[in-house]
Amino acid sequence: MEKVESRAEVPVTLTINGETRTALAESRTLLAYFIRENLELTGTHVGCDTTSCGACTVLVDGVPVKSCTMLAVQADGHVVETVEGLDKDGVLHPLQQAFWDNHGLQCGFCTPGMLMTSLALLRKNPNVTEDVVRHAISGNLCRCTGYVNIVKSVIEAGQKMALEEV
């Protein structure tokens, strides 16, 4: 049985939080680890090995992606957004502010993924109902909060974003 495969490193170039970065990665490297270890952006977390928890969620070309389930090489040439890109010049994004205001996090391990999934949702339509939010974040597990305050936070952030758009 062929057990050990080639570990050839290839350059991966992507735009992350507005910055173009290149790093070498084994072709088998998952995007989550590429972001965490090669690009040293540790806000993106890994919480499972079955694409179930969503702690690793980032946006690739604006679409939420579980970065543990995509290879780094597949993101070559694409635009990636992570939690580190949310606040602008120290000013919190409405989603971050709402999570803080509404106690939408406890241990904080699921939070970056929750924020990124919610961001994609609210960009499409900031006027969301409880039901819409609950379904949108159903791929993101939280073991601490019981979701009530997360849902509240997302709805409130949406209202603020809607006002900002006007």
Added chain:
Amino acid sequence: MALEATEKSPLGKAIKRKEDPRLIRGQGRYLDDIVLPRMLYMALVRSPYAHARIKSIRLDEARRVPGVKAIITGEDLAAANLAWMPTLAGDKQMVLAAGKVLFQYQEVAAVVAETRAAAEDGAQCVEVDYEPLQVVVDPFFALSSEAPVLREDREQKDNHIWHWAVGDQGAADEALAKSPVRVKEKIRMPRVHPAPIEPCGCVADYQKSTGKLTWYVTSQAPHAHRTVLSLVSGLPEHLIHVISPDVGGGFGNKVPVYPGYVCAVVLSLQLGRPVKWVESRSENIATTNFARDYHMTAEIGATEEGIVTALKVSTVADHGAFDAAADPTRFPAGLFSIVTGSYRFPQAFAEVDGVYTNKAPGGVAYRCSFRVTEASFLIERTMQSLALKLGLDPVELRRRNFIRPEEFPYNSPLGWTYDSGQYEKTLQKAMSLIDYDGLRAEQAQRRERGELVGIGVSTFTEIVGAGPSNTFDILGIKMFDSCEIRIHPTGKAIARLGTRHQGQGHETTFAQLIAHELGLSAADILVEEGDTDTAPYGLGTYASRSTPTAGGAAALAARRIRQKAQKIAAHLLEISPDDTEWDGIHFHAKGLESRQVSMVDVALAAYTNLPEGMEPGLEATFYYDPPNLTFPNGAYIAVVSIDRGTGQVKVERFVAVDDCGTVINPMVVEGQVHGGLTEGFGIAFMQEIAFDEDGNCLAPNFMEYLVPTAVETPNWETGRTETPSPHHPIGAKGVGESPNVGSPAAFVNAVVDALSPHGVTNVEIPMFPWKIWEILSQHHLAR
């Protein structure tokens, strides 16, 4: 005595959390975020069999994998006398399999390499030859004479670990025999796993030149871990520095010491380089300590009027391959003896037998004080059965049997002294929040329309805050906790505690508590936990013990500071200390409030302008040994409907009224309740670690081990009553776990209530739709 929050005091205020600004920016520093120079990565080789002898282990191919640095097996550890480690329950556990494996996915070898991937590659190339042995999955079979003896290392040649009993068996039997009404129920709490979203891991960093080991670890109890590691490894304790960084949830999962931790330490000692080990989710669920797995039988006796006379409980506790419970030493079944709950049982008897099987070891206190969820589930379920038998409303039955407010302190027949509670008032509040009478009327109407609607009640009592040192220790170490406060010259302060939060918000709530005691602003107090070189010794955060123990220490350390501060204040006011008074914010001359100094003034003087002969500085450390445990309680009401087509249960409403004594931060308390209810909901409806007959774990990941998502989780409604603990320095009782302890019975009672008109009296958890659908079919209710 409970202290009233003064207007300026932050106590009782919904202050936003101090930990959030870093966490919402992705700037938390969790274990896997730690990277050290020359760091190596470790992966474990695990057994595919649940019970097998190891015939041989071949390492040549693994050694040839590029990047692999070293591999250790059980034999290597045995040579270093490290093959076994003590568990917190006083049993011992194999670090790496010694001769045979006793559960599926047990640790067999550790491979360390230059990268995470190379370590995994190496682990895959280790070849192990196994000779499968007969597997024991069923704990009752484990107790039979036909079962093979699993633990050959023990002198005792069977699978029985211990027998524990409490109460007067003869008196309980007699009272039962005399009782005109009796109900008996078999109640199982299946094996579950806490599964915090961050798995466990560590980075062991041993420096040969200094002999110092810095050990970063996902730990709820860093000091206890330091002591255990020192005992296991022989490293002097002052040369072990444990750092528990931001912890991504714990719920009991991060209390024990795991084999992977010990292997990483051994490899770092051997190689003189940092070694990181982070388990995968599958490793987390399949191998780190489970919870529950209690197989209980309960019998209640009562009068015709529904006054309870006796309770008798017998339980088989499946501990898996090693008794790795994290219970206090003298309590092999934890605080299970809280099983008489909120009711005035004149007689009670409970016994538990611990048993070994070929499953992963445990069990931990999963979001509950030790074995309290099991106890609470049992009594609240059996009270439901009694209500059914008597034809009484479950609320009425509870009212007839509640311990009354004037009966506190109440001595339970199983040996506890309950501190305080107003059970009737708490229940009443839940009933009015949900409109209980209206609900019952509505239920009757909906039943007429053929709907399956149920209302479930649970009025539980918890027991937390272990604990008083005359009774509670872990491996001999008394279960006190501690706090050190230092006030700097500018009136800003740092406080360090022996606990370690994992999302509970201690950085905020303990700052509020200390600020309240010292008349400072919570914003000016930095709370630090998790570093054994800086924090005073404490037993850690689990079993809702932080506020009852370390919270008490914080209040008393602050009061110790206030004593000194009073002398300094008197000096500043040029009066005698006896003429100086503290009003919660200022010191002032008695009867002359205009002459006052603040704690900030005092702080500066403590370093610049002291009374003659006084030692400079303004700090204090307090080790708090609580005089008693605390007894949080609550009244929960669930409303469910059942889909006859699918067996799906919908939780239509859920009201939780908790009484956790004095509340430090209502927002944080509510968050804890939301989280605990969700885990209780998961336990009632979907979480179970099951095994097939060969001992294969059937739910080793989040695909099979289902935890609640936002879609099915109900929208929780909460309320509270506040009955302060009479002995806690601020009257607080602890809350993190009440909702997980109290809620499972409310869900099951609601489902049983929906089905009881059709003859159903018991439903096993988890209440998967298919299971409910089977019951519906049996009773010709399925559509």
